[in-house]
Amino acid sequence: MSNSDRVVLALGGAGTVGSGIVKALLDKGLKVAVISRDSSRLERLQSFVSPNTKDNLTTIVGNVGSEEGAEEAKQALLKAVGKVTDIVSSLGFSWWQGGPPHTQSVKDLHWVIETLLFSTFVSWKAFFPLVRDDSNCTYTFITGGAGDKLLMPGTGFLTVGSASTLAFCQVLREEYPEVPCKLNQVKIDAGVATPERMTPGYLNHLDLGEAVATLVERRNTSHTVFTVNCPADLKTVLLERNL
Numbered sequence: 402m403s404n405s406d407r408v409v410l411a412l413g414g415a416g417t418v419g420s421g422i423v424k425a426l427l428d429k430g431l432k433v434a435v436i437s438r439d440s441s442r443l444e445r446l447q448s449f450v451s452p453n454t455k456d457n458l459t460t461i462v463g464n465v466g467s468e469e470g471a472e473e474a475k476q477a478l479l480k481a482v483g484k485v486t487d488i489v490s491s492l493g494f495s496w497w498q499g500g501p502p503h504t505q506s507v508k509d510l511h512w513v514i515e516t517l518l519f520s521t522f523v524s525w526k527a528f529f530p531l532v533r534d535d536s537n538c539t540y541t542f543i544t545g546g547a548g549d550k551l552l553m554p555g556t557g558f559l560t561v562g563s564a565s566t567l568a569f570c571q572v573l574r575e576e577y578p579e580v581p582c583k584l585n586q587v588k589i590d591a592g593v594a595t596p597e598r599m600t601p602g603y604l605n606h607l608d609l610g611e612a613v614a615t616l617v618e619r620r621n622t623s624h625t626v627f628t629v630n631c632p633a634d635l636k637t638v639l640l641e642r643n644l
Contacts, residue, residue: 402537404430408482409617410531411435412465412524413491415442418543418593420449421610422489427454429614434459434482436474438466465492466520471527485531487617491543493521493566494589497559510558517562522569529582536581539617542570546590546628574624583623587613587639590630604632612639 409426413419414435426433427450435458437443443460450458459481463474478485497513499505521542532538548564551557570586577584592603599605612635616627627639 402486404618405432407486408432408434408484409487409489410478410485410528411489411491412528413494413543414489415439415446416491416494417595417606418491418494418589418609419489420446421593421606421608422491422543422613423458423610424450424454424607425610425614426489426617427451427457429618430457431487431614431618432457432459432482434461434478434485436461436463436465436478438462438464465524465527466515468523468527471523475527475531479531485528486535486537487539487541488528488532489541489543489613489617490521490524492524493517493542493544493563493570494593495545495559495562497562498553498555499558500555502557505558510561513558513562514565518565518569521566525573532582534581536583537620538581539583539585539620541583541613541617542586543613544570544586544588546588546630549590570626574626578624583620585616585622585624586626587616588626588628590628591632602631604629604635608632608635612636615639 409431411419411423411433414423415437423433440462461477464470465474495516544566545563547559548567551560593606594603595606616639
């Protein structure tokens with residue numbers, strides 16, 4: 402299957418991490434579809450990608466955070482693009498710094514779990530059947546490293562939510578050991594920013610996007626966790642390891 406025949410669903414594709422991935426996939430000649438609740442973010446994404454690839458980008462306004470919304474979005478997606486061959490989910494990569502646990506409410510905790518875990522699960526349940534049984538297809542999770550440690554004071558609920566997402570990805574690898582679809586995870590143990598917001602140690606979302614797009618394009622690993630701790634890892638961990 403050539404790149405021009407592949408259609409990638411980028412869940413979270415209008416965010417900082419996702420937009421870099423979307424741009425890189427389009428630049429490699431793949432078609433990409435992005436679903437977002439926010440039409441203005443979709444418009445910004447269309448302005449962000451390379452002008453000569455815009456015709457290969459499909460944007461759909463929808464909510465993949467609920468089972469009903471995800472099913473509606475799936476039907477709209479299939480009507481628009483016909484098929485999906487690859488899925489990249491960056492829904493499990495987010496930021497939260499609301500304060501120490503004793504200052505928070507159950508509502509705050511629920512928001513974090515809903516944002517990081519529930520949306521990742523609901524969208525996986527809805528869209529995984531589209532690629533599950535084909536060895537030419539891929540499903541790649543992009544997650545943060547906050548689940549392993551407290552990043553800084555006030556981010557405790559982020560650790561809880563991220564740990565839940567990491568555990569969910571582990572469950573999928575172990576519950577579906579022989580699924581034909583290439584099932585992988587990129588665990589980012591660093592901040593990610595656009596070029597104008599870069600600080601030392603952060604990953605440029607364009608460089609991350611290029612690395613993830615290469616992983617998706619090659620389709621030669623499965624049930625693997627790629628851990629990225631610094632910019633140099635994008636080459637050594639993702640690109641070289643995946644040759």
